[in-house]
Amino acid sequence: MMKRKLLSTLVTAALICSAGTATIAAAQQGKASDDVVKIGVLTDMSGVYADYGGPGAVMAARMAIEDFGGKMFGKNIELVNADHQNKADVAKNITQQWFDRDKVDATFENLNSAVAIAVQGLGKEKNKITVVTGAASSKLTNEECSPNTGIHYLMDTVALGNVVGKAIVKDGGDSWFFLTADYAFGQSLEKDTGDVVKAAGGKVLGSVKHPLSTSDFSSFLLQAQASKAKIVGLANAGLDTVNSIKAASEFGLTKNQNLAALLMLITDVHAVGLNTAQGLYLTEGWYWDMNSETRAWAKRYEERMKKKPNSNHASVYSSVLHYLNAVKAAGTDDTAAVLKKMKDTPINDMFAKGGKIREDGRMVHDMYLFQVKKPSESKAPWDYYTLKGTVKGEDAFQPLALSRCAALKK
């Protein structure tokens, strides 16, 4: 009895909190409930990716709504957010309630690839727009694609390998050695990047696999040093990347060789520090110090969050704004009409110039290769990158012809 009582109390309480506003609004305005544009931001607020997305992503979405004017068809645009705790089942549970009960029209961010694929699958089933920015799995626009509801906005593993490989070889780094995390993600990143390097005229001298989440990189780094390759590619992610960079700096590897991180953001560089990260190559879709527009937006963001945004935060802002503009242009929040508008309209804002959402849901935009500055070159806090190259969207992302998306094959 206790259990049911507690359960029903909690359920009711939660309903009042989360759905209350929508239901009350719906009751007062009759059939207007569907005209209320309501968006959800699902992210990791407290776990390992909280710096990468987290509260910053929610703030970016809020800024987009404010910049749009806060109102759509005379009614306030509503924003809900939730912490999926990196659990696919929690993510699915929350998102389904958002779609079914709370009349959420679209969800954004959705980082963590297991979460992203689960949420995109749900969007497909429920016919709701899901925009993924934080997750990098290329499955989102291939095996698990959803051309009629899903958009993959920031980068994916194919683009990361493409940009790093092409741009670094062009910059003179033509011999490579890979330090690879020993699981599917690392191996595919190594293979894709290796292929790009070879195609661009470079050589792959060898590779070594390290266990996931290892703390001792010494033997792997000695092999990388012995290879005498100009570039040591880090085909790993998260803490592994950070730890391998720290270890490489301690071993003096960075004196004669350059590291290239395949998946790393400015927030990670900030955590590692310039002393350790200097000379590192990495790729991002956006950097705050690129032009006056990006600087202006980053300044506004920094005033609220007390730190600079990363490319994920910028892409959340851009995707929410693009969605709202599409709803306005379509005159409805109907999924098919809005998605058509989103795909038809090129994206020109502080995040992307001439960005375009392809029919498989891939947002194609330019990607950049950066090198981390030496501490002596850095003039201000967060002044970390030197731009080394730009790769056009069409060259960075997987061509549509190679897509493994079943829904696109007629």
Add this chain to the structure above:
Amino acid sequence: MDKRTKILYGILLAGAVIAPFVGGYPLFLMSALCFALFACAFNLLIGFTGLLSFGHAMFFGMAAYFCGHAAKVWGLTPELAVLIGTAGAAAMGYLVGWLAVRRQGIYFAMVTLALSQMVYFICVQAPFTGAEDGLQNVPRGKAFGLINLQSTPHDPLFGVIPVSDDIVMYYFVLALFLLGFGVIYRAIYSPFGQVLKSIRENEPRALSLGYDVDKYKLMAFVLSAALAGMAGALKALSVGAASLTDVSWQMSGEVVLMTLLGGMGTILGPVLGATTIITMQNYLAGFGSWVTIIMGVTFVVCVLAFRRGIVGEIAYRLKR
């Protein structure tokens, strides 16, 4: 079972049956039931046999993968997929248990933890799990080839009662939960359960009375693993996904938390504990970074103020 207990179980059952129509969200109720079964299975070991397994996520998670693979790749019906998940977990339970029951206390916990970490890294590498992407979009299919469990809404029953196939799926999960719960209940109140309790209280004495203690412990371990597997398999079907979270050591820790919070060694404790934790995870998600903090504080309060767990404390006070 005395009259009061019977009434309590009756009310709980009625509550569970009507829950989706009185505000309970079916998908959420399903997750709660799955984790409740998982915690009950775990409680059979720690609460009634005195074995602290710190690797139960391996049975829960692997069964989720087995079941998901059977339903998605082999296209089996849901009841067969759940059966495969359960049987797979039982087989794993036999292997792990055979090795682990030879040791006691902290060594037992460490053996199970070590083996479950091995299973975790196998899942990271093995192709069929999808590594960090998880095994996704598992179809629910049709139970016994007849009853459609996919989630598509219908016209309301009698024009009033809303029916969606999520609700049908909920009853499928509820039926299997009751089956699992019944097995545990029966086991605890059988002579077998008495032997388990005697092992918990005093293992050398049980041994000296002539019981093959290792055999009993192994049987309890396999039973617990199989039921944890059934919970995992049901979760894979109802959520439609199996991911690395399900096999991680954090999940093994979470089930300990659920059991301790609800009341270790009580029958209903794990159910209440699991429901509380899952409710927090889902309904506090909107508060941002507070979920884990609130859960932590709850646990600290539980350990400091009522060590018997919620149900354990209530039962103790009623007895007094």
